[in-house]
Amino acid sequence: MKNMIILANPKAGVEAIFMIAKMSLLNRLKKEGVFYQIYETIEKIPKKILRGPLDRMIVLGGDGTLHFVTQYLFNNKIDVPIAVIPTGSGNVFALSVGIPIMINKAIKAALHGKSKRIPLGIVNNKHLFMLSVTTGVHDQIMKKTPRWSKKIIGAAAYYLRLPLDLAKIKQHEYIIKLDNNKILKGKASAVFILNGMPKIPREPFTSMNFFSSKLYVLVVNAIGTREITHLFASVFIQGKLPPKGAQFYETKSLSLSTKNSSTRFDSEESKLKRMTIKTVPSAMRFIFPK
Numbered sequence: 055m056k057n058m059i060i061l062a063n064p065k066a067g068v069e070a071i072f073m074i075a076k077m078s079l080l081n082r083l084k085k086e087g088v089f090y091q092i093y094e095t096i097e098k099i100p101k102k103i104l105r106g107p108l109d110r111m112i113v114l115g116g117d118g119t120l121h122f123v124t125q126y127l128f129n130n131k132i133d134v135p136i137a138v139i140p141t142g143s144g145n146v147f148a149l150s151v152g153i154p155i156m157i158n159k160a161i162k163a164a165l166h167g168k169s170k171r172i173p174l175g176i177v178n179n180k181h182l183f184m185l186s187v188t189t190g191v192h193d194q195i196m197k198k199t200p201r202w203s204k205k206i207i208g209a210a211a212y213y214l215r216l217p218l219d220l221a222k223i224k225q226h227e228y229i230i231k232l233d234n235n236k237i238l239k240g241k242a243s244a245v246f247i248l249n250g251m252p253k254i255p256r257e258p259f260t261s262m263n264f265f266s267s268k269l270y271v272l273v274v275n276a277i278g279t280r281e282i283t284h285l286f287a288s289v290f291i292q293g294k295l296p297p298k299g300a301q302f303y304e305t306k307s308l309s310l311s312t313k314n315s316s317t318r319f320d321s322e323e324s325k326l327k328r329m330t331i332k333t334v335p336s337a338m339r340f341i342f343p344k
Contacts, residue, residue, distance in 0.1 A: 058083070059099060059111045059134075060092040061123065066115035067142035075114055075141050075157045082161055096126045110135040110341055112164050116142010117185060118321035124174065124338055125182045137164035137341035147184050149252040150264045154343065163343040173267045174337035175249040177329050183249065183319040187331060189312050190226060190244035190274070223277050226315035230271065232305040238273065243282075246272040247310065247331055256293045258302045267333045271303040307332035 060083075062076050083090055090112075093099050104111075104127070111134050113123055120138065127134065139160045140148040147153075151172065154160045175183045225241040232238070248271075250264025262270050276285045276299035288296040295302060310329045317324045 056086075056088045056109045057107060058088055058090045058109050059103065060090050061094070061096060061099070061111060061113045061115070061119070062092060063094060063113075063115035063119040066119045067145075071157070072114060072141040075139050075161075078157055079112065079114065079139060079161050079164075082165065086165065088165070096123050101130060101132070104130075104132045104134060108134050110137050110164075110169070112137045112139060114139045114141050116140065117144055117147050118142065120147055121182075121184055121320040121322060124184060128174075128182045128337065133339065135169040135339040135341050137167065139164055146252065150185070150250045151340065152342065153340075159343075164341055167341040167343050169339040170342050171336040171339050172265060173249070173333045173335045175247070175269065175331060176334050176337075177319060177324075177326070177331050179330075181319050181322075181324070181326075182334070182337065185249055185251070185320050186318075187247040187310070187329065188244065188318045189228065189310075189315045190223075190242060223282070224314075225275075225277055227313040228273070228315075229309075229311040230273070231309045232271070232303060233307045234305070236303075238271075238301070238303075240273075240275070242273050242275050243277045244272075244274040245310070245312070246270075246274070247308070248272065249333065254289075256289050258295060259289075261304065267306065267335045269305050269308060269331060269333060271301075271305060271308065273301045273303075275299055275301075 060079070064072060066072065091103070113119060113136055119142065123136065138148055138153050139157065140153065140155055145155060148155060154163055175187065177183065177187060223243045225243050228240065228242050228245055230238040247269055248262065249269060251262060274285070276282050281299055285296060285299040288294060308331050310331060312327055317326055
């Protein structure tokens with residue numbers, strides 16, 4: 055008999071989607087005769103269970119839940135395959151790596167898929183991240199978007215705030231040193247250090263691959279609604295970065311220093327101002343569709 059842990063975070067994402075996904079999963083487990091134990095947070099699961107003979111851990115939640123799960127497992131040197139049923143407001147990780155978003159398909163993949171090790175990013179050899187390290191406007195939007203609105207309308211809550219936040223963008227100072235010793239220095243409205251993102255069919259983002267041990271650096275200098283609108287139009291209509299407003303780089307590791315800006319690792323806010331960032335090539339096992 056299969057033995058699984060279910061981590062179901064009721065605070066993640068859209069409440070209605072979470073309830074439907076949880077009910078559907080538990081009915082499927084009962085039908086297939088799977089033995090399971092269910093918890094709401096990773097900290098409540100006894101470590102002896104996590105280190106015991108487990109087929110996999112199934113996580114119902116979003117990117118924030120996955121961030122805390124991977125950080126906890128990594129810190130405690132626990133190696134268990136993670137299956138994801140996306141019920142968050144954004145589900146960027148699932149979209150990036152090809153995990154189904156539809157509940158029924160996600161449940162099928164979670165129960166019968168195969169595990170694969172993937173690279174994750176790490177800051178100062180301590181803080182694991184799945185998707186990104188960000189500074190500037192992204193952190194501002196994340197902090198100011200109320201949780202209650204995300205639970206009701208999901209990712210749309212961020213977009214409803216966007217016009218307000220774009221009008222209040224402020225630049226901050228940054229210094230980046232890439233692995234080829236190239237130094238980038240100046241002021242930016244946002245810096246994105248990306249481990250991976252959903253496929254964007256526009257240059258230069260077509261080269262981004264979540265499964266490679268690379269980091270992708272996007273420095274956004276544009277400020278104000280007009281400049282930001284021009285930047286988005288250039289990328290998504292013309293298919294290229296404009297000569298001014300943003301720069302894109304690929305690297306295997308880098309150092310980042312910032313002033314006058316908070317930092318965010320995935321969904322977790324940080325006060326670090328100096329960071330060494332790289333990837334851990336085989337950091338974690340995730341379950342993918344066959």
